[in-house]
Amino acid sequence: MTTTTPRDTNPMDATPTDTSNVADRDKARRWQQGGSEPLLKVRDLRVTFQRQGQEPFEAVQGVSFDVHPGQTVGLVGESGCGKSVTSLAIMGLLPARGNKVTGTVDYEGTNLLDLSDQQMRDKRGKDIAMVFQDPLSSLNPVIPIGLQVTEVLERHRGMSRKAATPVARDLLDRVGIPDPDRRLKDYPHQLSGGMRQRALIAIALACQPRLLIADEPTTALDVTIQAQILALLKELVEDTGTALVMITHDLGVVAGLCDEVNVLYGGRIVERGERHDLFAQPRHPYTHGLLASIPRLDAPRGQRLNPIPGSVSDNLPWTSACAFAPRCSQPIEVCTQKMPELVEQHQRALRCFNPVEANR
Amino acid sequence: MTPSPMDPRPSSKKDRIDALASTAGTGTAVADVHVSAAGKVKDTGGVSLIASAWARLRRDPVFLLGAVITILFVVLALLSPWIAPNDPTKRMPELLKDLTPGNIPGAAPGFPLGSDEFGRDLLSRLIGGARQTLIVGVFATLFGLAGGITLGTLAGAFGGWIDSLVMRIVDVMLSIPSLLLAVSIAALAPEPSQWTVIIAIATVQVPIFARLLRGSMLAQRASDHVLAARALGVTQGAIVFRHMLPNSLGPVIVQSTLVLATSILDAAALSFLGLGNPDDRQPEWGAMLGTATRYIQDYPHLAFYPAACIIVVALGFTLMGESLREALDPKSRR
Numbered sequence: 001m002t003t004t005t006p007r008d009t010n011p012m013d014a015t016p017t018d019t020s021n022v023a024d025r026d027k028a029r030r031w032q033q034g035g036s037e038p039l040l041k042v043r044d045l046r047v048t049f050q051r052q053g054q055e056p057f058e059a060v061q062g063v064s065f066d067v068h069p070g071q072t073v074g075l076v077g078e079s080g081c082g083k084s085v086t087s088l089a090i091m092g093l094l095p096a097r098g099n100k101v102t103g104t105v106d107y108e109g110t111n112l113l114d115l116s117d118q119q120m121r122d123k124r125g126k127d128i129a130m131v132f133q134d135p136l137s138s139l140n141p142v143i144p145i146g147l148q149v150t151e152v153l154e155r156h157r158g159m160s161r162k163a164a165t166p167v168a169r170d171l172l173d174r175v176g177i178p179d180p181d182r183r184l185k186d187y188p189h190q191l192s193g194g195m196r197q198r199a200l201i202a203i204a205l206a207c208q209p210r211l212l213i214a215d216e217p218t219t220a221l222d223v224t225i226q227a228q229i230l231a232l233l234k235e236l237v238e239d240t241g242t243a244l245v246m247i248t249h250d251l252g253v254v255a256g257l258c259d260e261v262n263v264l265y266g267g268r269i270v271e272r273g274e275r276h277d278l279f280a281q282p283r284h285p286y287t288h289g290l291l292a293s294i295p296r297l298d299a300p301r302g303q304r305l306n307p308i309p310g311s312v313s314d315n316l317p318w319t320s321a322c323a324f325a326p327r328c329s330q331p332i333e334v335c336t337q338k339m340p341e342l343v344e345q346h347q348r349a350l351r352c353f354n355p356v357e358a359n360r
Numbered sequence: 361m362t363p364s365p366m367d368p369r370p371s372s373k374k375d376r377i378d379a380l381a382s383t384a385g386t387g388t389a390v391a392d393v394h395v396s397a398a399g400k401v402k403d404t405g406g407v408s409l410i411a412s413a414w415a416r417l418r419r420d421p422v423f424l425l426g427a428v429i430t431i432l433f434v435v436l437a438l439l440s441p442w443i444a445p446n447d448p449t450k451r452m453p454e455l456l457k458d459l460t461p462g463n464i465p466g467a468a469p470g471f472p473l474g475s476d477e478f479g480r481d482l483l484s485r486l487i488g489g490a491r492q493t494l495i496v497g498v499f500a501t502l503f504g505l506a507g508g509i510t511l512g513t514l515a516g517a518f519g520g521w522i523d524s525l526v527m528r529i530v531d532v533m534l535s536i537p538s539l540l541l542a543v544s545i546a547a548l549a550p551e552p553s554q555w556t557v558i559i560a561i562a563t564v565q566v567p568i569f570a571r572l573l574r575g576s577m578l579a580q581r582a583s584d585h586v587l588a589a590r591a592l593g594v595t596q597g598a599i600v601f602r603h604m605l606p607n608s609l610g611p612v613i614v615q616s617t618l619v620l621a622t623s624i625l626d627a628a629a630l631s632f633l634g635l636g637n638p639d640d641r642q643p644e645w646g647a648m649l650g651t652a653t654r655y656i657q658d659y660p661h662l663a664f665y666p667a668a669c670i671i672v673v674a675l676g677f678t679l680m681g682e683s684l685r686e687a688l689d690p691k692s693r694r
Contacts, residue, residue, distance in 0.1 A: 091591055093587060093590055093591055120593075121593045121594075121595065122593060123593065124590070124591055124592060124593035125591065125592035125593035125594070126593060129591070129592065130588075130591040130592075132584060132587070132588055132591070133584075134584055137583065137584035137585060138584045138585050138587075138588040139585055139588070140585045140589070140602070140603050140607070141585070141607065142606045142607055143602065143603075143606075151592075151594060151598070151602070152592050152593075152594075155592070155593060155594055155595065155598075156593060200588070203592065204592070
């Protein structure tokens with residue numbers, strides 16, 4: 001792999017949901033300059049899994065990021081980098097035993113990690129909602145869709161089932177499910193994959209949460225449905241002003257949807273930036289490698305794909321080195337001797353001793 | 361599975377129950393997508409598990425045989441007062457006149473199977489016995505189901521030390537051979553009656569159901585839709601009773617058809633041992649078999665008929681339950 005790839009066109013610019021570059025940058029600057037107080041402030045979040053007789057494993061090692069009202073923030077990384085664990089820790093959905101969560105998750109001034117189970121249960125679904133990866137298994141197979149929507153309304157809004165039914169119908173209509181009156185009585189297996197994910201989004205948005213966490217919401221769907229769901233999410237987020245944390249391994253999803261992107265590796269953020277900046281000029285070799293590995297339509301015929309060598313398990317411990325060093329295309333001596341710090345500069349953050357040269 | 365009440369291997373019983381529990385989540389469905397000739401994908405909306413299981417059962421001769429036996433038995437039991445040619449509790453004068461200490465009359469006009477040892481019509485008693493057997497089997501299974509669901513829900517919903525406590529109790533109960541346990545409980549009753557038999561047999565079934573339900577509840581607890589419900593802030597009670605329990609009941613319901621067969625066998629065994637209903641006027645197959653052993657040298661048919669009834673009915677329920685279990689097992693679906 002060469003250190004710099006000519007990058008005159010951004011491979012992500014072709015996404016249909018792309019919007020004006022300049023407006024996005026303005027928006028990002030407004031958030032960064034403190035135009036609004038962050039809705040969610042995650043600071044030094046650490047999740048350690050402990051099992052008896054085994055070495056504790058730190059899956060998330062001090063992740064910090066902000067989410068402003070109405071902002072869409074992406075958490076990107078390959079399997080095992082800690083992105084899903086981060087989201088479950090924010091929601092307080094990790095199992096009660098066998099793990100330790102430290103740091104702060106500040107949601108409008110309250111640290112969610114300090115809340116009791118009951119207080120957290122009142123917040124979930126009402127203030128913070130979540131959409132999961134597999135829409136079929138995330139719906140209860142023995143209850144009609146309608147009841148699964150009204151359940152949340154009954155729980156958090158204190159509505160009767162009768163009063164909640166028309167609201168549920170409107171919600172299904174809003175997320176683009178045709179013939180919502182009939183669909184209210186349908187069971188999950190009677191809906192197609194895309195419809196199920198729409199229903200899940202309707203359930204998540206039923207109580208108009210201020211923050212929505214989407215954990216790989218399009219992974220289980222085929223490409224055309226993916227595009228529809230992403231467009232729907234984007235539209236809903238813009239309409240309702242809900243902040244969105246998008247967890248994904250799909251850079252295309254990030255490019256189409258996110259205002260700000262955090263790239264995770266081995267449980268730590270290695271690079272952060274506004275999406276156009278990040279895609280145009282990835283500085284971390286990992287981000288760079290991820291972008292270079294995407295097959296390009298304009299590549300010459302027969303050109304081989306450009307993977308990052310090794311796998312996530314080829315890690316060095318962050319405490320004594322850069323975890324990515326064994327797979328890095330341009331390691332220098334210091335990379336295996338101490339940990340690089342996350343350095344913030346010009347609305348970008350980077351954790352690397354030997355970043356990829358800025359090529360523009 | 362041949363229902364052997366004196367199972368010498370309690371550990372294999374546990375294994376069987378756990379294996380059955382892993383077939384939980386019977387509510388899931390397979391999306392059945394057809395691609396038409398034009399290449400347009402048509403979503404038929406999926407075939408529910410029940411529908412696909414029924415499609416398989418309809419063509420399964422084992423299930424059909426079991427179902428025919430079961431239906432015949434149930435109809436016979438429900439309509440026995442109208443089907444039986446004579447009153448099963450009454451000593452018939454026609455038979456009594458030939459009844460001496462050394463002679464039990466055989467077939468006679470109007471009495472195709474002849475008399476029992478007290479001059480009552482054997483055929484009518486067999487038909488009447490179906491009703492008693494059904495009552496004992498159904499109530500013992502229902503009570504066992506109720507107890508097992510309560511314990512299993514408790515263990516599966518709370519986990520932790522409650523789970524450990526409940527499951528250790530269940531393990532102790534499972535480690536005692538089921539018939540021995542039933543005999544002990546029946547013997548404890550101050551006045552034996554039909555209900556002591558039912559309660560004794562129900563108690564034996566409780567640990568089987570509890571273990572089965574707990575296993576599938578645990579599988580549900582780790583499932584995505586329960587996590588999704590928790591992510592929506594759904595209350596603990598609603599998660600257990602609306603999201604976990606209905607999805608865990610499949611294997612338990614299937615097991616109950618098998619338990620019905622064992623209950624019938626156990627009830628017969630208790631009556632045979634003299635721990636059943638002491639009132640011998642109401643016919644009961646196990647009790648009939650028990651008294652008939654005294655005459656087995658000279659009149660083996662007195663023992664043969666009730667024994668055959670017990671075997672056939674237990675076989676019917678077992679065949680039906682086994683094929684039901686196979687049909688509902690997502691792993692064996694093709």
